[in-house]
Amino acid sequence: MNCGPNRFLLIVVVCILAAACPATESPLIEAASKGDTEKVRALLSQGANVNAKSDTDTALSAAASGGHIDTVQALLAKGANVNAGSKYGHTALMGAAVKGHTDIVQALLEKGADVNAKSNIGDTALMWAAGKGHADIVQILLAKGADVNAKSDIWTALSAAAYDGHTDIVQALLAKGAEVNAGDKDLGRTALMAAASGGHIDTVQNLLAEGAKVDPKNKYGWTALYSAASAGHTDIVKLLLAEGADVNSKCNVGTTALMVAAVNKRTDTVQVLLAAGANVNAKCKKCKDGDTALIMAKKFGNKEIVRLLKEAGAKE
Numbered sequence: 001m002n003c004g005p006n007r008f009l010l011i012v013v014v015c016i017l018a019a020a021c022p023a024t025e026s027p028l029i030e031a032a033s034k035g036d037t038e039k040v041r042a043l044l045s046q047g048a049n050v051n052a053k054s055d056t057d058t059a060l061s062a063a064a065s066g067g068h069i070d071t072v073q074a075l076l077a078k079g080a081n082v083n084a085g086s087k088y089g090h091t092a093l094m095g096a097a098v099k100g101h102t103d104i105v106q107a108l109l110e111k112g113a114d115v116n117a118k119s120n121i122g123d124t125a126l127m128w129a130a131g132k133g134h135a136d137i138v139q140i141l142l143a144k145g146a147d148v149n150a151k152s153d154i155w156t157a158l159s160a161a162a163y164d165g166h167t168d169i170v171q172a173l174l175a176k177g178a179e180v181n182a183g184d185k186d187l188g189r190t191a192l193m194a195a196a197s198g199g200h201i202d203t204v205q206n207l208l209a210e211g212a213k214v215d216p217k218n219k220y221g222w223t224a225l226y227s228a229a230s231a232g233h234t235d236i237v238k239l240l241l242a243e244g245a246d247v248n249s250k251c252n253v254g255t256t257a258l259m260v261a262a263v264n265k266r267t268d269t270v271q272v273l274l275a276a277g278a279n280v281n282a283k284c285k286k287c288k289d290g291d292t293a294l295i296m297a298k299k300f301g302n303k304e305i306v307r308l309l310k311e312a313g314a315k316e
Contacts (some may be wrong), residue, residue: 026052032059032075035068040075050080055087057095064104065095072104082111089119097137098128105137115144122152122185130169131160138169148178153186155194162191162207165200170207180212188218196236197227204236214245221251229257229273232266237273247276254284262297262305270305280314 028048031039040059044050052059060080063071072092076082085091093113096104105125109115118124126146129137138157142148148157158178161169170191174180183190192212195203204224208214215223225245228236237257241247250256258278261269270293274280283290294314297305 026054026059028052028059029054029057029062032068032071033057033062033066035063035066035071037068037071037074040071044078050075050078051084053084053086056090057086058084058092060084061086061090061092061095064092064101064108065099067096067099067101067104069101069103069107072107076107076111082108082113083117085117085119089117089121090123091117091119091125093117093125094119094123094128097125097134097141098132100129100132100134100137102134102136102140105140109140109144115141115146116150118150118152121154122150123154124150124152124157126150126157127152127155127160130157130166130173131155131164133161133164133166133169135166135169135172138172142172142176148173148176149182151182151185153184155184155189156182156191158182158191159184159189159194162200162203163194163198165195165198165203167200167203167206170195170203174210180207180210181216183216183218186219188216190216190218190224192216192224193218193222193227196224196233196240197231199228199231199233199236201233201235201239204239208239208243214240214243215249217249217251221253223249223251223257225249226251226257226260229261229266229269230264232261232264232269234266234268234272237269241272241276247273247278248282250282250284253286255287256282256284256293258282259284259291259293259296262293262302262309263300265300265302265305267302267304267308270308274308274312280309280312 028043126141192207225240258273294309
């Protein structure tokens with residue numbers, strides 16, 4: 001009953017694997033990923049290409065994501081391209097940022113790493129550091145001129161931080177001029193939607209206080225309320241409703257927050273939405289049978305929600 005595939009999570013998984021998992025297609029990359037500096041030096045003395053790359057790594061990015069500062073320095077001393085990317089465009093700086101290796105981030109920046117380099121889908125080191133909660137690295141990258149409003153296909157630095165509830169980083173990004181209502185390039189997902197989906201009420205409160213609009217929709221028509229209701233984050237549902245969220249807003253296929261809460265068996269959320277005036281007889285016009293919340297609840301076998309909907313006036 002969702003208004004589109006959960007492409008966001010799929011891409012995140014792919015990106016994490018690509019940015020953080022060392023490859024073993026090259027002896028040099030394998031040695032670098034293990035931090036075997038002596039073997040790296042030996043391979044280089046035998047003519048190994050210091051800038052060899054695999055789908056997921058260069059030797060430098062493998063060493064950087066693995067946290068092997070000595071190996072990183074050895075590769076740089078032999079001329080490794082500090083800004084070389086893998087097939088997916090992931091650089092050593094991104095690898096160090098996602099894993100929280102502050103010393104390596106600093107070493108790479110000192111050697112001229114491009115703080116705003118982008119992967120093939122637009123990810124930057126700042127987005128990875130923000131999403132993983134590495135506040136010290138976020139501050140270092142910002143001080144070096146990281147673009148706080150860069151957008152990838154799946155997030156901004158602000159939405160990446162918001163999704164996992166890193167409120168301190170959200171505040172730091174906003175202080176540097178992050179646009180509170182900006183969405184990513186593909187889904188149009190805002191930081192408020194991300195925080196609501198992730199269940200982080202402190203982050204939601206912070207974003208609202210900074211002017212986040214409550215009812216923007218993403219590519220599939222989801223609002224922050226819809227996302228929170230789907231996941232059963234009832235406290236956030238209450239907060240968003242108090243801030244004026246449209247309880248009857250529909251996504252692109254015509255489902256409402258009440259419908260998705262009913263489908264996902266979020267009993268407490270259903271009660272809150274009903275109390276806020278959710279239209280109990282609204283129909284999903286683009287669904288095969290023109291389903292209502294009651295029909296959906298019956299299909300998914302939640303007797304308590306069926307009872308609540310009927311008591312609220314749902315028609316058979």
